[in-house]
Every structure is written in structure tokens, then in C-alpha cells.
Amino acid sequence: MTSYMDYTSPSVQFTYDLSNNTTFKKDANNYINTLSIMQLNTLENTSLLDIYFSTANVVEPHYHQNAAELVYCISGSAVVSIINPFTNCLLHFPITPGQVANVPQGWWHYEIATIDNTHLLAIFDAPVPDTIFGSDILRLTPANVLAHTYCLNQAKVKDTLAPLQNTVVIGPPADCQKQEVAGAMKGMPQQKQPYINSIPANQSYFNQTYGQPLQPQPPQTQYPYQQQPYIHY
Template sequence: MSSHLDYTSPTTQYFFDVNKSLFFKKDNQNLINILGAQQLNTLENVSLLDIFLSVENVVEPHYHQNAAELVYCISGSAIVSLLNPFTKKLLSFSITPGQVVNIPRAWWHYEIATVDNTHLLAIFDAPTPEVILGSDILKFTPSDIIAHTYCIDEELWKQATSPVQPSTYIGPYKDCHKRYPYPEHSPHAFFPQP
């Protein structure tokens, strides 16, 4: 039991409806609900994201600086990819109902739905998951620093990143009609052909 919680207080909460705690919504098939200590005050070192995705939608590349994450597939299927910072290798795992992927704290990762009606549960070992998003890194790092650091043309960088919207969370954007042509040997070669 935690010493900072007063379990006799009338404000102590033991129940919460996660369906009423929208965190991000792209559309009715692609959304994320959240449960953390702000929603349920008796939570200590656990929180979760309830993720719904349709085919080809991706929880954008990101990392959680304060928590490890366990991604559990409830329905549908998804590819969970994570970059091992020690080996510099991208690890990709296809998960279906009942399967999990463990993502250590601060590892770069993303999830892509391979079928419609994919439902994932992301469980964290922190009372509130903190996040650093790829879209925010791309949008808020000054273009002159990127150009100088990586020896690239600053105008080309600005052009390439101009469509990026901060805090994307679920991509691609609604108005994006581009498809990435995944090579046959890629772990992402699961999308149906047009």
C-alpha cells in the first residue's frame, strides 16, 4: 500500500471508464484513450493507453522517457517496431490477440495496424506516460541545426518536413494519399496492394 494515499478519503477513486477519457482522435476508427493517475487517483506505478487503429494507420515513432511499455493485442493485428539503441537494429514483431511486445524505457518505437479493427493496450510502469514524438522532433528542431549537423541542404529539409504536423500521434494524415512502397523483404510488406 502506498503511504501517500488516504484510502479512507471520500475522494479516493477505485473505478473509471476509459472510454470517456479521449487522449487523441484522428477519426472514429483511429483513436487513443488514456488512463493515468489524473483519471484514477489510486493508480501508482501503472497507466495505459487504449489504442484503436484501422489498417495502415501508425502510432507515430516516439519514445517514453519515463516508462517501459508493454503492448498487448486485444483484436486485429499490428507490427510493433523498436530500435535497439545498443545494437542499432530495428526489431519488428507481428502481434495478434493475446500476444505482447515489451518496449524498454526510452526506446524509439511505433505500431502499425495490419488489419482494420485493431485494438491494442499499451501498459506503462509509470502513473502517467510521458512521450517525445517524432513529429515534434522534426518540426521543432531548427532547420539550420539539422542542415549543419547532417550536412544537408536546409531548403530541401524545410521542403521535406513542411507537411509534418506537430503532435501527429496517429498517421498518416487524413488528407495524405501517398503510400510507402515497402520492399518485399521488409517486415512491413503486409499492406494490401492497391
């Protein structure tokens, strides 16, 4: 990447305090600091999210249409979950301090903290990472379109999604009163489990027996184009 930065300019920046740019805060234990070229003008093609969250909190399902993401665990533990669009499998990667999980550009993913005081660093190969959140897809798509497309009850869809008035980012929302939120950790792979697990995308992750490792499953569907040689035009 060619840099056009004038490194002799008095405005050139080489350091930045991330605590000055908290872009989302759910509460004192769940928040995200952001660093991009907007904050540090010498970054070039790099940016990052400094993520703090506690047990059962989720960086909601989302994807980055312009960047790959490398998730590094600084402290605590988390599970990074990804849908592989080529195999149609949902993959789960438990990470602890010193371990990483990589999310290719444009892949649907989310992170769940498995203990308190979890601290992740998400590093991107873009000067500013763009993000499309699941909560925005759900709340901005008309209920009648969702109901018609997936043969659902429109009134139930509208009622279910009514509380989604804003982008969630870290869920559950601070005002969530549902008691079943605590049960979200059931079946979460523990640190002693195999490092990489995968299950088909349509199989419930949290229906696994607590404490048992998730066994890798073969893809449900093999698409013809996957077996074809790559052709340059």
C-alpha cells in the same frame, strides 16, 4: 512504492470509464484513450493507453523517457517496431490477440496496424507516461540545424517538413493526400511469419519482398563497452 492515498476519503476512486478520456482522435477508427493517475487516483505506479487503429495507420515513432511499455494485442494485428540502442538493430514484432511485445524504457519504437479494427493496450510502469514524439523532434528542430548536421539541402528539408505543424500521434495525418501511403504495408510480416524479426536500423523495412519473413541480422557495430564487465562505483 509507498502509497499515501487516504482510502477512507470520499474522493477515492476505484473505477473509471476510459471512453471519457479520449486524448487523441484522428477519426472514428483511429483514436487513443488514456488512463493515468490523473483519472484514477488509486492507480499508483501504473497507467495505460487504449489504442484503436486501422490498416496502415501508425502510432508514430516516439519514446517514453520515464516508463517501460508492454503492448498487448486485444484484437486485429499489428507490428511493434523497436530500435535496440545496444545493437543498433531495428526489431519487428508482429502481434495478434493474446500476444505482447515489450518496449524497454527510453527505446525508440512505433506500432503499425496490419488489419482493420486493431485494438492494442499499452501498459506503463509509471503513474503518467511521458512521451517524446518524432513529429515534434522534426518540426521543432530548425531546418538549418538538421541540414547542417546531416549534410542535407536546407531548402528541401524545410519544404519536406513544412506540413508538420502539430504532433501527429497516429499517422498519416488525416489531411494527408499522398498516394504512396497505401504502399506502406508492402513487406509487412504476416501472422504466419516468425514471431520475432530483426534487421539493421539503417536497412529499409518496407524494401523487403512482400510475404517473405525478415531474417535476423547481426549487429552492424559492436561497441567496446558492451564487452566490459559491469562495474559498481
